[in-house]
Amino acid sequence: MASILLRRRLAAHPRAAAAPSARLRAFSALPDVDPSSASGSASNPAAPTSTRSSVLDLQLAIRGETDPARIHSLVTSALSNHEFPRLHTSRSLFSLAVARLARLRRPDLATSLLDLLLASAPPSPGLLARALSLFQGPEDALRAFSNSAPTARSDVSLSALLSALLRAGRIDDLKSTFASAESSLGVAPGRASHNVLLHALVKNSELAAARKLLNEMANKKLKHHPAPDIISYNTVLAGYSAQDDQVGFEKVLKEINTSKLEPNVVTYNCRIQWFTKKGESYKGEELLDLMESKEVAPNYLTYNALVQGYCKEGNVGAAMRVFKKMKVMKRRKGRSDLGVSAHSQVYVVLFRGLVEKEKLDDALWICKSCLAMKATPPFEAVKGLVEGLVKAGRSAEAQDVVAKIEFLVKGDAKPAWQKIVSELSLEKGAPSSNP
Secondary structure (H helix, E strand, C coil): CHHHHHHHHHHHCHHHHHHHHHHHHHHHCCCCCCCHHHHCCCCCCCCCHHHHHHHHHHHHHHHHCCCHHHHHHHHHHHHCCCCCCCHHHCHHHHHHHHHHHHHCCCHHHHHHHHHHHHHCCCCCHHHHHHHHCCCCCHHHHHHHHHHCCHHHCCHHHHHHHHHHHHHCCCHHHHHHHHHHHHHHHCCCCCHHHHHHHHHHHHHCCCHHHHHHHHHHHHCCCCCCCCCCCHHHHHHHHHHHHHCCCHHHHHHHHHHHHHCCCCCCHHHHHHHHHHHHHCCCHHHHHHHHHHHHHCCCCCCHHHHHHHHHHHHHCCCHHHHHHHHHHHHHCECCCCCCCCECCCCHHHHHHHHHHHHHCCCHHHHHHHHHHHHHCCCCCCHHHHHHHHHHHHHCCCHHHHHHHHHHHHHHCCCCHHHHHHHHHHCCCCCCCCCCCCC
16 A cells, blocks of 8 residues: 555655655655745746746646657757746756656656756856756765756755765765865855754764764854854754663754744654653654644654554554645645545554444544545555455445456556455455454
């Protein structure tokens, strides 16, 4: 089920192709590099309607094109077309084009496209950072940064370069680039670059080094270090949570409070995940209420941690309560009218828990939600649901579930499903073939 939901999410949202990196940043508090404010944005409401329509038409053409050379040609032609005066500011367009070329196994054309992007407009830190975040390999990112104009080099573009090294797992290169940035690249690392280094240290299990760097940033006597922000503290907080270090975890929380920084959704998520790991999900749900009172919008990680925490504790009623809260929770104003989406694993965990506790109505609702998304729940849990429905005299509903899953199951999963069906008795009182 998890793989099916993931494929559907990727189909609906092309940017989700970078899900592992995005999820890593979400857990460790690193934001996406999005310096669009430095050089404008194609999604700016003030942009002419015709320009926005032309960009959308170009995106649709790229989505439907299967010839990589044609994709390259479409974008390069548009870059020199006066009808697209600010095409170079469209992060979504170039993200789409690079992703499509990568899927079509033409990373060389993706690199060429980004090189043309950098050459198509006056150099700026925002433009360079956008391109660096899209290069497929760190070598190309290093080359582009080294060849860039001095005016394009800043903390934001340096942090994008360091992030490219981090995505490639080149931690040692990241450290050396950070250390020599001012002397060899002409850029003194600022807060954004320090935060990338903090994340790299935490990811590399160098928590003591990350703690030392955070202390240096917080030391007002060290003028060459930028002051830490909430992202800095969240990154180290997540590291202590991962290592189950209660003393370190609580000390960082205290420092956030004394520094008078406003906790954000990542801070709350770290605390909620801490409670759920300790079997105290009810305390995490109290934090959820606190977030809402402080107008800090929860995200899917918030709800997922609570649902899975309650299920682990065997409290599926509370898990279902949180899940329903998630379904009706609205995103931030102006972004979406949809409820926060659950990770596919949450459906699996919750469905299994409900079946085990014989919460048939709720389990049936989750099952139907999965089927509506054309995703099949775990077969063994479906078997438990069907047998529970038959036992409760609800054979018609049981048969409906079986028929719908029969319609959805394809390929290699078919034999496994047929085995489950052969063990089912869909009429109350009929003998089961289950030994």
